[in-house]
Amino acid sequence: MPRDADATRARLLLAARDEFAAVGIAGARVDRIAAAAASNKAQIYHYFGSKDGLFDAVFDAMVAETLDEVTIDPEDLPEYAGRLHDSYTHRPWVQRLATWYRLERGDSQHPIEAVVRSNAAKLEAIVGAQRAGTLPSTFDAAELLGLVIHTAALWSGATPEYTALTDTVAADRRRDVVVAAVAAVVRA
Template identity: 85%
Template sequence: MPRDADATRARLLLAARDEFAAVGIAGARVDRIAAAAASNKAQIYHYFGSKDGLFDAVFDAMVAETLDEVTIDPDDLAEYAGRLHDSYVRRPWVQRLATWYRLERGDSDQPIDAVVRSNAGKLRAIEEAQRDGRLSSTFSPSELLGVVIHTAALWSGATPEYARLTDEVGAARRRTVVVATVAAALRA
């Protein structure tokens, strides 16, 4: 009985996500990914072309999942930041993959299309809200998007040393800080 190609591809993506999140692109090994997916290395090359192609597919899937789960609302960017924060809490690998991407591909002249498209859509939404007067123009769209995205990642992107300083801060309070900070920036 032939294996289900979609199921194999999904298992490879899940195993690759975990491997890349744990050890980065350079540290990842296709043999470990294949074994974790109950597949083989040939399938990785068949579906994704290379280890880099596999990372791109993992990153594209992560971006698509984030966009599906957390759509931008330029009329309530503070709550958008809160929902983005919630997404990072539920999916801790997102910040790990983003960190590895910055470290290992930060100087690449070939950005990941899904990220470029995602940012462009968010910027258009912010620009339109500013143009219509629904959103303050104190910050440019790219500055405002940066404030929102990085504030949402405040806790999930923290160093272990900082995280220890804030161990007593509960989940609800962390979310409150994210939303209140973005709201304060919008009033600035």
């Protein structure tokens, strides 16, 4: 039975990812998630405890996947930003989930530990590179990390009005802009 349980849990996570990305935490309905996963609401509560627990599991999985796919390279932050941009392009739900998280949990007293650990590791890598002299100290580590992450999300996190202005920009050009902008920040 473990295979069945693992498969059910995986289907629930996938259905929940799509539901949360589309309508947020408050708008998500466990009955729709269960139906999309060919499961039932009881399984959601069994595996995740609550709708919030399910969102946390989806968000944790997304963070883990991003960390596995795109490891930070403090020696080459422009290319790291490019790879992060690529990840956002291939997984459009990431920015949607992050936006819903900011909107619905931005003042949360209980941050998602996977995000806290991820940020701490990235800061440590940048601080180490700054101490070694391979990254300038024009910006402190948190400022530099923020500039890199947000520049990488330029296209995927844009408003529809901005997207309309740039919808003719080719995919490779979008990546080039991200990499060049982070390179300019690092040189500053």
